[in-house]
């Protein structure tokens with residue numbers, strides 16, 4: 001019997017790509033005005049620093065911390081940390097949270113799951129404070145029974161540790177949990193590997209080619225992944 005549905009946040013409960021794009025535009029304008037950087041440079045530096053920090057720090061929640069990312073860019077170019085580091089960080093999140101709209105059907109699906117006595121969880125690669133704020137701004141935090149961030153789990157998806165902690169908090173065995181997320185490798189395959197049921201969320205306009213499942217992966221056939229692919233969160237209710 002299904003006891004919990006666990007959601008990824010970014011790209012699942014809201015469209016991360018468009019919200020992130022809105023934020024990066026605001027930051028590029030700030031960098032142009034305050035640091036004299038030509039258009040496009042801030043985003044490029046930001047990507048480069050993200051990769052560098054990821055290599056240095058490994059798969060940990062802190063590598064998503066944009067304050068550390070922006071701080072390191074400024075330090076590298078000998079630019080003043082104050083006020084730029086905090087300003088860039090705060091502008092990024094304020095803009096993203098203003099731009100983020102819940103994915104169609106998110107709230108209705110959560111409401112219906114509650115009605116059916118199914119616990120609602122969140123399993124996400126990120127730091128807790130930012131993810132709580134996102135859920136609050138999306139108007140979904142009130143539906144959520146438990147949250148596992150990679151900051152708390154000490155590991156990022158698809159590491160089994162994060163999924164095990166989700167099941168533990170759901171007071172359920174992994175097979176009594178359904179995980180829903182937009183990343184084929186991290187969410188869908190990660191959840192299957194951990195013994196959970198999984199749905200791969202690919203909303204319209206984000207039709208990615210079906211990644212070739214890796215060998216010895218629990219999603220061992222493209223047919224299985226295609227069958228467990230949904231285009232709208234409301235489809236979850238039909239699949240229970």
Ligand SMILES: [Mg+2]
Pocket residue numbers: 008009010011012181182183
């Ligand atoms: Mg995601």
